[in-house]
Amino acid sequence: MTGTIRPSDVYRARRRIQPWIRPTPLIASTALSAIAKSDVFLKLEHLQITGSFKLRGATNAVLSLSDTQSRAGVVAVSTGNHGRSLAHAATRVGMRCAICMSNLVPDNKVEAIRALGADVRIIGHSQDEAQKEVERLVAAEGMVMLPPFDHPDIISGQGTLALEILEEQPALDTVLVPVSGGGLISGVAMVLKAANPNIRVIGISMERGAAMVASRRAGRPVEVEELESLADSLGGGIGIGNQYTFAMVGEFVDDLITVSETEIAAAIRHIYWTERQIVEGAGSVGVAALLSGRVRDAGTVVTILSGGNIDMELHNQLIGAEGVTYCAVGRQWDDAHA
Numbered sequence: 009m010t011g012t013i014r015p016s017d018v019y020r021a022r023r024r025i026q027p028w029i030r031p032t033p034l035i036a037s038t039a040l041s042a043i044a045k046s047d048v049f050l051k052l053e054h055l056q057i058t059g060s061f062k063l064r065g066a067t068n069a070v071l072s073l074s075d076t077q078s079r080a081g082v083v084a085v086s087t088g089n090h091g092r093s094l095a096h097a098a099t100r101v102g103m104r105c106a107i108c109m110s111n112l113v114p115d116n117k118v119e120a121i122r123a124l125g126a127d128v129r130i131i132g133h134s135q136d137e138a139q140k141e142v143e144r145l146v147a148a149e150g151m152v153m154l155p156p157f158d159h160p161d162i163i164s165g166q167g168t169l170a171l172e173i174l175e176e177q178p179a180l181d182t183v184l185v186p187v188s189g190g191g192l193i194s195g196v197a198m199v200l201k202a203a204n205p206n207i208r209v210i211g212i213s214m215e216r217g218a219a220m221v222a223s224r225r226a227g228r229p230v231e232v233e234e235l236e237s238l239a240d241s242l243g244g245g246i247g248i249g250n251q252y253t254f255a256m257v258g259e260f261v262d263d264l265i266t267v268s269e270t271e272i273a274a275a276i277r278h279i280y281w282t283e284r285q286i287v288e289g290a291g292s293v294g295v296a297a298l299l300s301g302r303v304r305d306a307g308t309v310v311t312i313l314s315g316g317n318i319d320m321e322l323h324n325q326l327i328g329a330e331g332v333t334y335c336a337v338g339r340q341w342d343d344a345h346a
């Protein structure tokens with residue numbers, strides 16, 4: 009299956025989506041460079057329109073539909089950022105868009121998607137349950153399902169992020185990529201390895217419910233229990249019938265590592281106070297890996313800050329004045345899991 013997506017698809021995706029997305033800055037972090045004994049750069053993709061990289065894949069997928077498909081409209085299951093991006097991309101071109109999600113998705117994300125004009129449907133406790141409603145809409149109303157990660161046009165769209173990184177910093181040694189279903193890291197790693205096979209691509213997930221890590225360990229896609237996490241955008245399975253991302257991660261990704269809730273909380277706090285950015289949990293896992301010493305002496309490192317759509321009440325709690333606040337919030341969840 010991996011043969012069906014190529015770097016040339018990513019170049020085509022880039023030309024297609026270029027008028028609709030924003031190139032995002034790459035900035036050096038002196039603080040993280042010192043801590044990790046590396047040259048660390050942050051890819052500020054949380055500044056993307058809609059607040060995450062998912063606009064890249066969603067826009068590429070919407071613009072790749074036939075006229076007949078475009079008239080029927082698109083439907084997706086989403087933990088938030090895919091839904092938000094798809095709603096934005098579809099609404100821009102006047103296309104109908106229904107978004108299905110589980111009740112674990114935070115309210116700020118639900119409202120943001122509704123405000124974009126999408127028909128939001130909240131079903132069940134997991135992404136897999138919400139997926140059943142998508143299948144119903146496809147069968148009953150002929151809508152086109154666009155999944156959040158396991159689709160060639162989505163993966164190619166996400167891969168455009170790597171083209172930007174290579175232009176901004178060609179002398180790369182290591183790239184840290186947040187991983188959930190693996191659409192982002194599949195596209196990014198394929199492009200990076202084609203440019204230079206010596207670039208190390210490391211995927212980062214949260215300890216609580218890392219489906220790709222469990223699947224790689226099992227040697228096949230497996231289900232994991234969905235748990236609440238500060239990195240809520242990394243929740244959900246990779247799909248038992250996974251067609252693309254599991255194999256692509258196996259082919260292109262050097263290592264998968266996990267970080268704890270306490271480490272994610274510390275990273276959100278560091279990114280705010282030291283880097284002066286507001287980034288959600290999922291977007292902070294690479295920084296968590298650097299701060300905790302899991303990645304060090306890694307040469308020129310780029311870590312992708314993949315999204316910024318965090319509930320601001322939670323963010324406010326995490327950056328709180330008392331030095332121990334972040335530990336309290338993170339540890340609560342680490343302890344519940346121990």
Ligand SMILES: *Cc1c(COP(=O)(O)O)cnc(C)c1O
Pocket residue numbers: 060062089090156157186187188189190191192193241242288290291314315316
């Ligand atoms: C979706 C998402 C991820 C993970 O992307 P996958 O393609 O599912 O691996 C990481 N960070 C943010 C902010 C996301 O929205």
